[in-house]
Amino acid sequence: MVERQPPVAARGDTAESESALIDLARAGHTDARETLAQRYRQPAYLLAVQMLGNRDDAMDVTQDAMLRFFTTLDSFDSERRVQPWLFTIVRNQVRDLWRRRRRRPGDSAPDADSLTSQLVAPGPSPEADLRRQQLREEVWRAMDKLPAEKREIIVLRDFHDLAYNDIAQVLGIPIGTVMSRLHGARRQLRARLEEGGRHA
Amino acid sequence: MPDACGRTFDEAFLSGYLDQALVQGDEQRVRVHLEDCVSCRALLEDLASVRDATMSSTFDIPRDDEWSEAPRTGTSRLLRGLGWPLVTAWIVVVIGFGLWETWQDADNLFERLLLVGGLSGVSLLLISAFLDRRHAMQTDRYREVRK
Numbered sequence A: 001m002v003e004r005q006p007p008v009a010a011r012g013d014t015a016e017s018e019s020a021l022i023d024l025a026r027a028g029h030t031d032a033r034e035t036l037a038q039r040y041r042q043p044a045y046l047l048a049v050q051m052l053g054n055r056d057d058a059m060d061v062t063q064d065a066m067l068r069f070f071t072t073l074d075s076f077d078s079e080r081r082v083q084p085w086l087f088t089i090v091r092n093q094v095r096d097l098w099r100r101r102r103r104r105p106g107d108s109a110p111d112a113d114s115l116t117s118q119l120v121a122p123g124p125s126p127e128a129d130l131r132r133q134q135l136r137e138e139v140w141r142a143m144d145k146l147p148a149e150k151r152e153i154i155v156l157r158d159f160h161d162l163a164y165n166d167i168a169q170v171l172g173i174p175i176g177t178v179m180s181r182l183h184g185a186r187r188q189l190r191a192r193l194e195e196g197g198r199h200a
Numbered sequence B: 001m002p003d004a005c006g007r008t009f010d011e012a013f014l015s016g017y018l019d020q021a022l023v024q025g026d027e028q029r030v031r032v033h034l035e036d037c038v039s040c041r042a043l044l045e046d047l048a049s050v051r052d053a054t055m056s057s058t059f060d061i062p063r064d065d066e067w068s069e070a071p072r073t074g075t076s077r078l079l080r081g082l083g084w085p086l087v088t089a090w091i092v093v094v095i096g097f098g099l100w101e102t103w104q105d106a107d108n109l110f111e112r113l114l115l116v117g118g119l120s121g122v123s124l125l126l127i128s129a130f131l132d133r134r135h136a137m138q139t140d141r142y143r144e145v146r147k
């Protein structure tokens, strides 16, 4: 049931092999498509689940996003990197889903603790590890309560390790505003954590 | 909090510093200030520990075979969702019509009793299938594919 993933699944792949894969996939090579799907489905799913808090919805969004990714492959500039582009698609799909369900992007996740329940708990481990895991749970519980626009920027930077310019691309905002938005979001997350009693 | 601390840069630079996203001059300004300012240092440490927790988190992810077996698009799911009730309705109408016709033609009590028995049996089965179907769709829409 449970698989573990490195924090950033697509890191370490050279841009060269990525653009070669894109070219092959565009030319209709099924293997290249399958490789791309396997490589990027996981980060796409993680972003989706972090925004939606629900496994089934996240799987739906991921599959729709991958489908869209492949149908728009021709318009993709293979010099650019895949992940920010795919994340833009995922984000749009998430917003479409909210629109269909009449939720506003500013709303926080509908059920509290939905993200925390998706966390993988560590096995038997030293007390220090348990404390770290406890902090992780508190962080994601607090993240659940953040408005989506705050949550997404933190998740893109701190979980998916996107650079500021990639974040600007995904969110469609000027790169000069990324740092202040991110800081505001981190401040709010910290405030939520304090409300939750971390610093009590 | 650290507004009175005398820093000469926007507080957001602390995030930029944490992310190593500042240009050299700004990075230096922040570093020098941090050496003297306890409150900015505390804030930075807080942000760093929260970021570390986020970064090191691991989530449940679907297995590879769950992806290949799941319905491919929202449309196929929608069509399937529509398909089952339609099929059920069709069966109910066809069987109901057949039974009604037979009922009209039946000429003794025994044949009618036979009909009522069959009719109630079939309806119970249909209702149970429908309830199962509805339950499956509400709880786990991939269950039938998985087994």
Ligand SMILES: [Zn+2]
Pocket (backbone or CB within 6 Å): B002, B005, B006, B007, B033, B037, B038, B039, B040, B041
């Ligand atoms: Zn200061």
